[in-house]
Amino acid sequence: MRRTLPSLAILALACLLTAGCDAGGSASSAGTTTAPAADDPAAPAEDDPEPTPATTGPTAPPEPTVAGTTAAPPKKVPALTCEQLAGAHVGSTKVPYQGYADYLPLAGGVWSGEDGDTVTLQKPCGIGDLDGDGAADAVGAVALNGGGSGTFYTLVVWHNADGEPVYRSLAELDDRTPVVSIAVSGGRAKVVWLTRSADRSMAELDIRRTSYYQLSGSTFTEVSHTDAAYKP
Numbered sequence: 001m002r003r004t005l006p007s008l009a010i011l012a013l014a015c016l017l018t019a020g021c022d023a024g025g026s027a028s029s030a031g032t033t034t035a036p037a038a039d040d041p042a043a044p045a046e047d048d049p050e051p052t053p054a055t056t057g058p059t060a061p062p063e064p065t066v067a068g069t070t071a072a073p074p075k076k077v078p079a080l081t082c083e084q085l086a087g088a089h090v091g092s093t094k095v096p097y098q099g100y101a102d103y104l105p106l107a108g109g110v111w112s113g114e115d116g117d118t119v120t121l122q123k124p125c126g127i128g129d130l131d132g133d134g135a136a137d138a139v140g141a142v143a144l145n146g147g148g149s150g151t152f153y154t155l156v157v158w159h160n161a162d163g164e165p166v167y168r169s170l171a172e173l174d175d176r177t178p179v180v181s182i183a184v185s186g187g188r189a190k191v192v193w194l195t196r197s198a199d200r201s202m203a204e205l206d207i208r209r210t211s212y213y214q215l216s217g218s219t220f221t222e223v224s225h226t227d228a229a230y231k232p
Contacts, residue, residue, distance in 0.1 A: 078163040079136030082125035085109070088158055088165040090119060090142055095169055095218050097154065098144050103167060116147045126191075128184025130215040135160035137168075139189045139213075141179040150175045150202075155182075155191060155213065157220050169220040171213060176202055188223070189213040194230055206230055 086109040091097030097104060097119075104111045109121035122141040130137045138158040145151045153173040158165035173179070173193060180192040190212055194205045208230035211222050 077135040077160060079127055080138040080158060080160050080163070080165050082127065082138065082140070084165050085121055085125065085138055085140050085158060089167045090156055091170075092167055095167075097142075097156075097170060098152070118145050119143070120145070122153070122179055124179045124182045126182035126184040126189055128189075129160075130157060130184060130187060130189065131159065131168075132187060133160075137184070137215075138165055139182050139184055139191075141173075141182065143178075153177050153179060153193070155179070155189075155220065157189075157215055169215060169218050171220045171222065177205075180208070187214065189215075189220075205232065 085106070087106055089103040089105055090111070091100050091103045093102060096102075104113075104119055106119070106121055111119040120143050122143055124141055126139040127136050128139075129135060130139070137160045140156050140158070141153055142156055143151050143153050152175050155171040155173065156167070157169040159168040160166075174195060177193055177195045180194065181190075182192075183190045190210065192208065192210050195207045195209050196202075196205050197207060200206055206229065208228045209225050210228075211225040213220055214223050
């Protein structure tokens with residue numbers, strides 16, 4: 001009677017024979033790595049994320065940038081007035097008046113020195129822009145009397161410094177040559193004053209002169225004039 005192998009030995013032998021036969025084929029599930037399966041076209045795609053809803057309603061305008069801002073209009077300087085000249089200064093160390101080393105402060109339109117000299121602001125006055133800065137300056141006349149018969153007239157220019165008169169320049173006229181009127185326009189001052197012919201005495205006035213002055217820096221210069229006969 002043939003002896004039979006135990007069932008366990010038979011099973012082990014079968015497993016060995018099977019592993020050898022399948023060596024070139026597919027590996028057993030215990031010794032191989034399963035590749036990921038390809039996407040199934042039939043499988044449903046994942047849902048797209050919900051879109052962010054758009055903001056509705058009006059939006060605030062962007063803040064203006066520095067480059068886009070509108071510059072504030074320049075400050076308007078008030079014009080000088082003839083009344084202000086009654087308390088202004090006449091002369092300076094740079095442009096002296098009648099040999100005085102410093103300015104002379106008017107008070108009520110008058111300055112009086114210890115030497116007896118008196119400087120008096122005259123009534124004629126002109127207001128207008130002389131230096132092209134857009135602010136109306138002032139031109140007036142003062143008369144110096146030293147106690148004698150002579151009275152020396154001088155035209156004076158006051159610059160408009162933020163609405164205050166600041167002495168700028170002057171132009172000498174002559175002895176006993178009163179100023180009739182002053183007007184400023186177009187950057188020039190029109191001055192009407194009385195003077196005399198060369199053969200007349202100091203007391204005789206026979207010429208009504210109309211002079212035009214221009215300001216250049218600290219210089220106030222006559223640029224032209226016309227004469228007409230004058231009879232007191």
